[in-house]
Amino acid sequence: MLLAPVEGIIAAAHDTEPDHPAYRGLPPIGYALTQQRRTRAGWITPAGNHVLIEADGVMVALCHLQQGSVQLQTGQHVHRGNVLARCGNSGNSTEPHVHIQANTTPYIERAITVPLTFRGTLPRNGDVIDISDW
Numbered sequence: 281m282l283l284a285p286v287e288g289i290i291a292a293a294h295d296t297e298p299d300h301p302a303y304r305g306l307p308p309i310g311y312a313l314t315q316q317r318r319t320r321a322g323w324i325t326p327a328g329n330h331v332l333i334e335a336d337g338v339m340v341a342l343c344h345l346q347q348g349s350v351q352l353q354t355g356q357h358v359h360r361g362n363v364l365a366r367c368g369n370s371g372n373s374t375e376p377h378v379h380i381q382a383n384t385t386p387y388i389e390r391a392i393t394v395p396l397t398f399r400g401t402l403p404r405n406g407d408v409i410d411i412s413d414w
Contacts (some may be wrong), residue, residue: 328371
């Protein structure tokens with residue numbers, strides 16, 4: 281389960297995109313050939329299923345979530361540690377993972393990214409991250 285890293289308001293929640301099969305090594309040539317088309321289709325296509333949390337004027341985006349797993353709706357208040365969704369493989373993704381990004385606005389196409397820091401060491405594959413370490 282993916283837990284909320286910050287307290288705030290759910291600014292957007294999307295979870296209807298299908299998950300892709302995971303690829304080990306290089307993805308099939310068809311996947312690589314369609315990457316530009318997916319990117320031109322708009323932000324939701326590369327992000328896949330996602331949640332945007334507005335926290336102190338910053339939008340925290342968590343992307344590539346599992347289809348149908350988002351637990352909260354737009355407008356809901358979320359506390360650190362609340363269950364958000366499951367890790368998935370939706371959007372522009374070749375293997376299950378969570379993409380986290382902080383932006384100045386929910387309008388991703390014109391947003392400026394905000395630096396994120398993590399206390400401690402970065403996780404390895406399979407590690408469970410305790411959000412109290414953030």
